[in-house]
Amino acid sequence: MKILVTGGCGFIGSHTVCELLDNGYEVVIIDNLCNSKKEVISKIETITNKKVLFYEGDVRDKELLHKIFQDNTIDGVIHFAGLKAVGESVKIPLSYYRNNIDSTLTLLEVMQESNCKNIVFSSSATVYGIQESPKYVETMERGKTSSPYGETKAMIEKILEDLYASDPTFKITILRYFNPIGAHKSGLIGENPNGIPNNLMPYILKVATHELPELTIFGNDYDTIDGTCIRDYIHVVDLAKGHIKALEHAHKSNPNIYTYNLGSGHGVSVAEIVTAFEKVNKLKLNYKFGARREGDLPEFYADPSKALKELGWKTEETLEDMCKDSYHFIIKEKGE
Numbered sequence: 001m002k003i004l005v006t007g008g009c010g011f012i013g014s015h016t017v018c019e020l021l022d023n024g025y026e027v028v029i030i031d032n033l034c035n036s037k038k039e040v041i042s043k044i045e046t047i048t049n050k051k052v053l054f055y056e057g058d059v060r061d062k063e064l065l066h067k068i069f070q071d072n073t074i075d076g077v078i079h080f081a082g083l084k085a086v087g088e089s090v091k092i093p094l095s096y097y098r099n100n101i102d103s104t105l106t107l108l109e110v111m112q113e114s115n116c117k118n119i120v121f122s123s124s125a126t127v128y129g130i131q132e133s134p135k136y137v138e139t140m141e142r143g144k145t146s147s148p149y150g151e152t153k154a155m156i157e158k159i160l161e162d163l164y165a166s167d168p169t170f171k172i173t174i175l176r177y178f179n180p181i182g183a184h185k186s187g188l189i190g191e192n193p194n195g196i197p198n199n200l201m202p203y204i205l206k207v208a209t210h211e212l213p214e215l216t217i218f219g220n221d222y223d224t225i226d227g228t229c230i231r232d233y234i235h236v237v238d239l240a241k242g243h244i245k246a247l248e249h250a251h252k253s254n255p256n257i258y259t260y261n262l263g264s265g266h267g268v269s270v271a272e273i274v275t276a277f278e279k280v281n282k283l284k285l286n287y288k289f290g291a292r293r294e295g296d297l298p299e300f301y302a303d304p305s306k307a308l309k310e311l312g313w314k315t316e317e318t319l320e321d322m323c324k325d326s327y328h329f330i331i332k333e334k335g336e
């Protein structure tokens with residue numbers, strides 16, 4: 001089977017491409033490299049000892065998408081391409097709506113025109129918004145998202161639902177990721193954003209490597225076990241494997257629209273991550289407690305039982321693995 005991976009040079013995309021190649025799939029990538037580097041392709045090829053076909057370009061470029069579908073028999077698409085920085089999306093919402101919505105519409109139009117009707121879409125736990133229970137389950141209604149970024153995810157889910165209602169020959173899988181961290185065991189691929197990171201693990205890595213002086217833990221007065229916020233962190237390789245399971249499930253299932261949480265099901269506090277990171281990597285992190293970050297929820301984590309029951313997927317990597325692999329990647333990246 002040949003899979004088109006949009007955004008395949010990015011953090012989650014690159015790990016998923018490795019899993020696809022390791023599982024015998026052929027892979028075609030389209031990425032405009034707006035948040036990734038071309039070198040990722042050769043790293044993927046080194047890791048897997050397989051070749052990928054790479055088109056450098058924008059998913060909004062309909063002509064290019066048509067060419068890709070004409071040049072290749074695409075059996076399914078995994079759609080990662082999109083902008084993902086929550087804070088930035090508040091500052092430049094139009095860019096987020098333009099990029100994330102336009103690219104999805106263009107992709108879906110070309111898929112329909114090319115009679116390719118199998119898509120896996122990267123959604124986010126952010127679509128749940130604020131719920132009464134911190135354990136998010138797929139039967140909950142989508143909530144009020146906290147940013148234009150989150151809104152694009154909710155809108156795309158709705159677009160996919162409307163598409164399926166109009167054309168029930170589509171197989172659509174929506175995967176709602178919780179907090180992906182970690183890196184490939186090889187240390188060749190991982191997440192290393194430019195500038196000052198917003199997300200916790202990239203920030204910890206910059207403090208651990210002395211690029212930034214100190215981590216601020218946003219709030220220690222929440223009503224949680226130790227006062228810091230609780231999230232469901234998931235190793236990016238476990239997340240990548242979830243996509244293989246989703247494709248296998250779609251292959252043997254009837255056309256439909258399926259939605260799954262991809263998370264561990266366990267809440268971990270910021271303080272627990274810091275402690276685990278220090279212990280497993282045998283170092284001390286410089287940190288202080290600061291004010292709460294606006295918009296943060298005290299606690300949320302996945303109910304991943306639907307993915308286990310229907311996809312046969314669950315996380316395997318531990319918090320220690322996530323901390324170890326993230327650090328291994330950044331040390332290697334900096335040493336190169």
Ligand code: NAD
Binds near residue numbers: 035036122
């Ligand atoms: P990433 O930024 O590392 O990867 C996205 C890739 O898409 C990048 O390589 C970028 O260059 C490319 N891209 C963006 N717009 C494009 C366009 N119009 N045309 C072609 N390429 C384009 O992000 P990631 O962490 O790998 O996330 C992948 C997907 O998963 C995104 O849709 C993101 O919103 C979603 N997601 C991520 C997280 C997370 O915490 N990382 C959580 C939930 C959902």
Ligand code: UD1
Binds near residue numbers: 086231
């Ligand atoms: C964010 C996004 C969410 C996205 C997710 C995964 C927001 C509001 N939500 O979630 O849409 O799906 O990333 O990438 O941004 N923290 C600190 N100090 C820091 C950075 C973070 O204490 O310097 C804390 C935060 O308060 C939070 C936890 O670490 O409690 C995780 O933060 P982060 O990695 O930004 O992810 P989320 O906010 O959960």
